[in-house]
Amino acid sequence: ILEGEAANLGEFPHMVALGFDRGNGYQFDCGGALISTLYVLTAAHCIINLERVEPTIVRAGVVQLGGNTFDDDTDYRIAQSIIHPEYSRSLKYNDIALLRLQKPVSVSSTLNPACLYTKDSDPETPLTVTGWGKTSNTQNLKSNILLKATISAVNRERCGPHYSAWRKLPRGIVPEQICAVDPDGHSDACQGDSGGPLQVSENGDSYYRVVGVTSFGSGCGTSTPGVYTRVARYLNWIEGIVWP
Ligand code: 4AZ
Numbered sequence: 001i002l003e004g005e006a007a008n009l010g011e012f013p014h015m016v017a018l019g020f021d022r023g024n025g026y027q028f029d030c031g032g033a034l035i036s037t038l039y040v041l042t043a044a045h046c047i048i049n050l051e052r053v054e055p056t057i058v059r060a061g062v063v064q065l066g067g068n069t070f071d072d073d074t075d076y077r078i079a080q081s082i083i084h085p086e087y088s089r090s091l092k093y094n095d096i097a098l099l100r101l102q103k104p105v106s107v108s109s110t111l112n113p114a115c116l117y118t119k120d121s122d123p124e125t126p127l128t129v130t131g132w133g134k135t136s137n138t139q140n141l142k143s144n145i146l147l148k149a150t151i152s153a154v155n156r157e158r159c160g161p162h163y164s165a166w167r168k169l170p171r172g173i174v175p176e177q178i179c180a181v182d183p184d185g186h187s188d189a190c191q192g193d194s195g196g197p198l199q200v201s202e203n204g205d206s207y208y209r210v211v212g213v214t215s216f217g218s219g220c221g222t223s224t225p226g227v228y229t230r231v232a233r234y235l236n237w238i239e240g241i242v243w244p
Pocket residue numbers: 188189190191192193194214215216217218219220221225226227
């Protein structure tokens with residue numbers, strides 16, 4: 001997250017980090033959101049990535065990422081990764097996946113699932129994106145503390161032209177995506193934040209609903225909106241898996 005603020009413990013109790021084991025301890029290179037005690041919502045490109053390494057654990061209920069070894073207090077093993085059947089790595093559409101945990105999380109005030117935003121229109125209110133990803137465009141530094149940034153939805157008419165020349169988006173920005181940008185600043189999601197949630201606040205920030213999954217962008221902190229997978233367009237697919 002560029003130009004974000006530190007999140008408080010319990011403020012985003014659904015926020016998790018995905019742990020990738022490349023042989024020297026876990027690296028937390030993607031985010032996710034708990035949407036039940038057993039399932040985490042994330043991006044498909046976090047599962048099928050270039051290095052062909054899948055995440056094997058999620059770290060939950062923390063704002064401070066901490067060490068790179070398995071911690072029984074915070075870490076849950078991933079039993080199964082379910083990638084959206086229409087995701088293809090060559091195109092950037094349907095970038096959504098679910099992770100089933102080996103055992104349900106123990107719910108507390110700092111660890112509990114989020115509800116989804118079920119309207120498939122752009123929310124008018126400010127949105128909050130969270131993650132432990134890069135904090136600068138020019139340095140490869142990630143955040144050890146969970147950061148939050150406030151951005152706003154940009155409609156398809158205004159967002160589409162930013163991506164019209166992308167070979168990987170032959171149909172441009174589609175209704176299954178939501179664009180968002182900081183209208184008067186440089187707050188943004190960045191590399192390492194993907195898979196994590198874009199949220200809309202309810203009840204004066206007492207809780208958040210997940211409206212999107214951080215997918216990609218053209219750089220970070222520019223006037224080009226970031227692109228998120230719109231969860232309201234995937235409710236049938238999600239509920240078919242999460243509600244057995
Ligand atoms: C990424 O590489 C990424 N500014 C995610 C979000 C954005 C840019 C890049 C949006 O995962």
